[in-house]
Structure formats: structure tokens, C-alpha cells
Amino acid sequence: MDHLFDGIARYQTAVHPSNAPLFEELSGGQKPDVFFIACSDSRVDPSLITQQLPGQLFIARNAGNIVPSATTQDLNPDGVSAALEYAVEVLDVGNIVVCGHSDCGAMKAALAPESLTGTTYLRAWIDHARDAVESASDDVDIVIRRNVLLQLENLQTYRFVAERVREGRLKLHGWVYDIASGHVAIHNGETFE
Ligand SMILES: [Zn+2]
Structure with missing residues (x-):
């Protein structure tokens, strides 16, 4: 230490x-305009890769940059839904970024759920990314991208997000950060580039 x-x-x-x-x-x-959802991975630093100063990003990080759908949050809201509600309803951010990254351990685990045997919370958490996996032989880089898109969909299950998106007051962005090159692939509505 x-x-x-x-x-x-x-x-x-x-x-x-x-x-x-x-x-x-x-x-x-504070009056940040961006809610940034990233993985807990120690190699991914939202403020560093976007070169933002304190005060500019409201950030939630968790294993796999996951946003559980609203229907899972009614009884036991977790930290992501609470931070999301605060970012949107109180801070009135204009943008939400979901940023995945290369070599994501959480997405490798989603591909090989048997590796989570013996875990309790982690297994339940990674299950929120299950729909990003189509087959156990999927390429992890594809799962990482699908997971970003899945979490963008999940964001829109929250009424206050869907309303603002519909009204054009809130924009959702899907990114994937490459650790080796520093490149950020941005989803343009059809593909990551
Ligand atoms: Zn990760």
C-alpha cells in the first residue's frame, strides 16, 4: 500500500x-454531462482515455460494464441503477457511454460460465451478459461488442432513459477500448469503427 x-x-x-x-x-x-459506464478492470481508466478532468464524467464501474435491465431492479436495486437514476434524473446528463474493453475477464467468464463455479455474486452478475453469448465457441472480441450493445438495450428498459432518448434529450453511445493500441471503437448505429 x-x-x-x-x-x-x-x-x-x-x-x-x-x-x-x-x-x-x-x-x-458538479454538473457533468456524461454518465460513463465502464468495467472495473484496472487497465481501463475512463478519465485517462478520454482526457477528462474531475467534474466532467459521472462514472459507474463494475465487472463487465453491465447495466441490469430495469425489471431486475424492482426489489433490490443495485449500484448501477441507482447511479443511472441519479445521473439522468438529478444531474440531467445529456449522454451515456457504455464502454467495453479488449481482454475483458468478465466476458471471458460469460463465454465459459463453468469458470464461475464456486462463486455466488459474480456468477449471478455475469448472467446479465448471458444474451451477448450465442455459442461457447464465440470469439471473445465479438462477445465484448455484443455485450456493449446489450447493455445499451438494457439502459432503455428504464422509463426515464427511454423517455429522454425518445425526446432527443439523451444520447446513448457504445464504445470498445483496446488496451494494446489505445484505440476506441465507436458504434455508429450499425457497426463499431
Ligand atoms: Zn472487463
Whole structure:
């Protein structure tokens, strides 16, 4: 953990003071325009890959950049649906990005559910990506892309999302980040490019 404490010390003595006006402005509240849903994977950093500053992205991260459909949330809402509701209903963001990534362990697990035997929460969670898998012989890169599109569909099962999308007040975006090259493939409505 020492490298984390060293980092905090450097942040407090060098980084935070050099951005003092920004943090002074942000200390009174936030007004991000983008809700960014990404994987928990340590190699995927939304603010880094989009070069955004604190205050610009409202972020939810979980294994597999998953958004369970609204029908699963009535009894026990999870962190994604709560963050989604806050982003849309309170912060009134104009954009939601679902960002998958190469070499995603969660999507490999979706392809090989037997690898999750013995897990409880993880197995139930990855099950929300089940429809991204058509066959056990699928290419993982294809499953990663299908999963992004599946989660964009799931987003629209939330009434407050569907309404705003219909009215043109909210745009949904599907991305896949490639760790090796840094390339971000963006879905254009038909394909990722
Ligand atoms: Zn992942």
C-alpha cells in the first residue's frame, strides 16, 4: 500500500495545489454531462482515455460494464441503477457511454460460465451478459461488442432513459477500448469503427 500513500502525499503537495481554481469551482457542486459506464478492470481508466478532468464524467464501474435491465431492479436495486437514476434524473446528463474493453475477464467468464463455479455474486452478475453469448465457441472480441450493445438495450428498459432518448434529450453511445493500441471503437448505429 505504500505506493498509494506516497501518491496521496504527492497529490496533496503538487497536483491539487496546481489545480486549485478547478477544485475551488468543483467544491460547490458538479454538473457533468456524461454518465460513463465502464468495467472495473484496472487497465481501463475512463478519465485517462478520454482526457477528462474531475467534474466532467459521472462514472459507474463494475465487472463487465453491465447495466441490469430495469425489471431486475424492482426489489433490490443495485449500484448501477441507482447511479443511472441519479445521473439522468438529478444531474440531467445529456449522454451515456457504455464502454467495453479488449481482454475483458468478465466476458471471458460469460463465454465459459463453468469458470464461475464456486462463486455466488459474480456468477449471478455475469448472467446479465448471458444474451451477448450465442455459442461457447464465440470469439471473445465479438462477445465484448455484443455485450456493449446489450447493455445499451438494457439502459432503455428504464422509463426515464427511454423517455429522454425518445425526446432527443439523451444520447446513448457504445464504445470498445483496446488496451494494446489505445484505440476506441465507436458504434455508429450499425457497426463499431
Ligand atoms: Zn472487463
